[in-house]
Amino acid sequence: PDYREARYNLGLASYFLGERDDARKAFRTVAAVAPDLADPHKELGMMALEDGDLEGAIAELRRAVERDPRFGAAWLYLGVAYAKAARHQEAKSAFTSCLEAEPANPDCRKNVAAY
16 A cells, blocks of 8 residues: 555654655655645645745646646645746736635635735
């Protein structure tokens, strides 16, 4: 078995304990053994965004939304990454996709209104 859920949870636990390298390793392993899952790419993208690696964040978050086009949180963080990279049209598009995926999400609404 690939233990994808256990590895994903290990990644989350490592992240929350501040063990970022271990978290990245766990999320990359999940992405490799379960290429259809969006969640590990969202986590890797968020970590890249926190590290200021905008292009890395955009790449991982795009992988997440390609795997699950209804993943509102991934669209939201993708929009944030685009905005920080001064790619405003792409940010607007990502925030709009966030709102389409999760119409009740106040963060999606706020960011669509800002653009």
